[in-house]
Amino acid sequence: MAANPLLRPTAEGLWCEAGGFHVDPWRPVETAVVTHAHADHATPGCGRYIASPNTLEIMRVRFDRNLEGVPSDWGERRSFGDCAVSLHPAGHVLGSAQIRIEHREEVWCVTGDYKREPDPSCESFELVRCDTLLTESTFGLPIYRWPDSKSTLDAINGWWRENAATGRTTVLMAYAFGKAQRLLAGLDPTIGPIGLHGALRGPTEVYRDAGIELPPTVPANRTTAAELSGGGIVISPPSATGTPWIRAFEGPGGMRIAAASGWMQVRGRRRWQAVDRGFVLSDHADWPGLLRTIEECGANRIGVTHGFTAPLARYVRERLGLETFEVPTRYVGETPPETIRGDATPEEALAVERPDS
Ligand SMILES: [Zn+2]
Secondary structure: OOOOOOOEEEOOEEEEOOOOEEEOOOOOOOEEEOOOOOOOOOOOOOOEEEEOHHHHHHHHHHOOOOOOEEEOOEOOOEEEOOEEEEEEEOOOOOOOEEEEEEEOOEEEEEOOOOOOOOOOOOOOOOOOOOOEEEEEEOOOOOOOOOOOHHHHHHHHHHHHHHHHHOOEEEEEEOOOOOHHHHHHHHOOOOOOOEEEOHHHHHHHHHHHHOOOOOOOOEEOOHHHHHHHOOOOEEEEOHHHHHOHHHHOOOEOOEEEEEEEOHHHHOHHHHHHOOOOEEEOOOOOOOHHHHHHHHHHOOOOEEEEEEEOHHHHHHHHHHHOOOEEEEOOOOOOOOOOHHHOOOOOOHHHHHHOOOOOO
């Protein structure tokens, strides 16, 4: 890294000295500029939060009703010390932002999590030209190449239709914020009723309030169990699928469980997670998406964080001839989602939200 980098890692997270703020800190700090509301990027207890209006809403629903936030519209420039800071859509989940920081003719961009694929449940990725790009690398290996999401969602609906025809309730495991709503937006409500685990309701309401079109849903509970059993579909956080709660929805033909995640591209993970079906659907950039972004943004220095940092940094250095550096994250040696305990209660499932995938 340069002698005096605009952003540098500290015990609290990425710190911008010239602007006097942190980006996605993992400990409480005075001023936090937050890319998005997933728990590995947004930490409760900071003095104030600068984030997109939708990110602040999700944080209020999930962490703290009275959270103090400064909503920042897309592209709106704000001064912090000697810096101008603006937020630009990252296409990862509703409200997710890239952070552009300008300081004396130098521009940095922190992508947070992002994807390049169109997704009707969130704002589309916007390319930010910069000198230094800090990119995520969750799926930073050449094996990760996503199939077209439309065909994946068609396959999910087709599988649901088959299950419904044989009296088997369909269960989709998905993180409560982001993946759940993306799946929901792609479901065909003519097949049957759609039930949501309680953890999904708050975030889903924020999506609806933001004008994202989602099919009608019912809360998945004792009252709706008879309606959902057999022909319905239940969306649930991964660890709630191992609890007695889920058994109430079993149909006459039983129940079929699927996971939808980028990790599903690796066959072994599917077996290990003991699901009936694995669908490849990710809210992160795949390998071609990461490289495309690195090339298109025009940066000559690339910082790599959150994921397969070393392989991606090496490829960028050796094949693209750009300067690289690795940025440490809180999740060193990040565990993939299948390590969530199957017998965790819904409350525990909420408390141990993983870096989504
Ligand atoms: Zn995320």
